[in-house]
Amino acid sequence: MEQIRSVVTGLMVLVALGCAGWAVAAHGGRWNVRLDILTHFAPMLLAAALFPLGYGLLFEHGWPRAILLLLGGVGVIAAGLLVAPEYLRPRSEPASADAPDQLKLVQFNAWGRNIRHGETVAWLAAQDADILIIEEATR
Numbered sequence: 001m002e003q004i005r006s007v008v009t010g011l012m013v014l015v016a017l018g019c020a021g022w023a024v025a026a027h028g029g030r031w032n033v034r035l036d037i038l039t040h041f042a043p044m045l046l047a048a049a050l051f052p053l054g055y056g057l058l059f060e061h062g063w064p065r066a067i068l069l070l071l072g073g074v075g076v077i078a079a080g081l082l083v084a085p086e087y088l089r090p091r092s093e094p095a096s097a098d099a100p101d102q103l104k105l106v107q108f109n110a111w112g113r114n115i116r117h118g119e120t121v122a123w124l125a126a127q128d129a130d131i132l133i134i135e136e137a138t139r
Helices: 002-030 033-059 062-088 117-126
Strands: 105-109 131-135
Touching (some): 002 062, 033 062
């Protein structure tokens, strides 16, 4: 049983180290566009870093616990700092339906099996969209 616990603790340390390293590196996206891609996974990193943190609190003691709490805490804080602005910013009021200078965006999935080409084109034209995005337009 002790061997299984050692293996699980080792895996949790690796998860905590990976999450902490990834979340800290994601903050480099402020200066390097290549690191910015790492920020897209911040919510998942935050959730993943909670596992080793919780494991350390509940099941470990001594140095393994300290390492898990430190690395898990760094991962949670670093990922949390990336996610928090989205939840803490003030909510903006939606624009009214008759507000000036609005754009009309239509996103349409053309679906390769659609055989009603004439009806589809007529509907798209009737929308009078400023921006039209067509997906799966393979033909």
